[in-house]
Amino acid sequence: MSSAEVAVNVFRSLEPEDLRTLQIIETGMSNREYVPKEQIQKYAKVPMDRIDFELSRLDKLGLIYRMQGGYVGYTLNYSAYDCLAINAFVKAGVLQAFGKSLGVGKEADVYDALDPKGTRVAVKFHRLGRISFRQTRRKRGYMIDRAGWLFQSRLAAEKEFEALKLVHQRGVAVPEPISQNRHAIVMGVIEGGELEKWRGIEHPTEILREILVNVRRAFLDACVVHGDLSEYNIILKPDMHMLIIDWPQFLLRNHPNAQERLTRDVKNVLDYFARKFRIKVSLEEAVDFVSGKTETLRV
Secondary structure, three states: OOHHHHHHHHHOOOOHHHHHHHHHHHHHOOOOOOEEHHHHHHHHOOOHHHHHHHHHHHHHOOOEEEEEOOOEEEEEOHHHHHHHHHHHHHHOOOOOEEEEEEEEOOOEEEEEEEOOOOOEEEEEEEOOOOOOHHHHHHHOOOOOOOOOHHHHHHHHHHHHHHHHHHHHOOOOOOOOEEEEEOOEEEEEOOOOEEHHHOOOOOOHHHHHHHHHHHHHHHHHOOOEEOOOOOOOOEEEOOOOOEEEOOOOOOEEOOOOOHHHHHHHHHHHHHHHHHHHHOOOOOHHHHHHHHOOOOOOOOO
C-alpha cells in the first residue's frame, strides 16, 4: 500500500487532536529530524499521559516514526505529511473525495479526486527520496543540502506549481493548476496515458507537431523551459491531444542553461518519434522553431 493510500484510509478517522499533534511535530522538524516528546508536550499544552496516548495512536495508524536514544523523539513519514496536506485542501474547499490511483512513480504519486462541486481533479504528491540522494540532488539543482525529504518534496511541489501557473496562463497544454499545499498539488483532471505507453497511434506526425508547438509556446510566451521532457511526461488524451506534465525541473528562459535544456528536451522528443514511428526531423530545425528563430517546421 502506498503512502497516499495509507493517508486516504486513515484521514477520516483522525481527530482534531491528532492533526494538531502532527502539526506540532512538523513544526519541530524545522530544527531537528526527531522532535523530543517533551517539546511536543510543551507546545500541545496537555498532560504528558495525553501526549503518550496521542503518539501511540499515531504510531499505530502508521503516521510517525519513533526514535529512542539519548531522548525519545518522533518524526513524520510521508503518510502523515499527506494527511496534513489533505486536511488543508479539505478546509480550503478544494477537495471532497479521493478516487483511484492514476500512477505511482519514483518521485510522485498521482490520484484521481473530486472537488466539493463533484468536478474531477488530480492530486499529485511529490515523493523525493525514493531514488538515491546523489541522483536526486544531481537532477534537481534547487534542492537544499541537509534538508529533510519532506521539505525537499515541498520545494518540488512549490516549483512545479509555479511553472504550471506560468505556462497555463499562456495557453500551454498542461493540467490547470488549482492549489498547492506542502508537497501536494491539486490540478485539473488528467485523462489518458503516457505517450510511451500508447500503441497504434494513427497520426503521430500531428502529435509531434503539437508537442513542439507547445514547447515553443512555453519558451516564447511563458519564458519557460520544461527541463526534463520525454515520452514519459507527455500525456496523450483519448481525443489524441496532449498534456505536458512534471515541471519541477523547469528553467526560466534567461537561465544560463536554458538553451542547453531546451535542446535536450527537443532531442528527447525527436529521438522517441524517430525510434518509434520512423519520423525524421532535423534537431537544428526543430530547435530553431521552438526558440522562435523560424516560424515554420517541416514534419
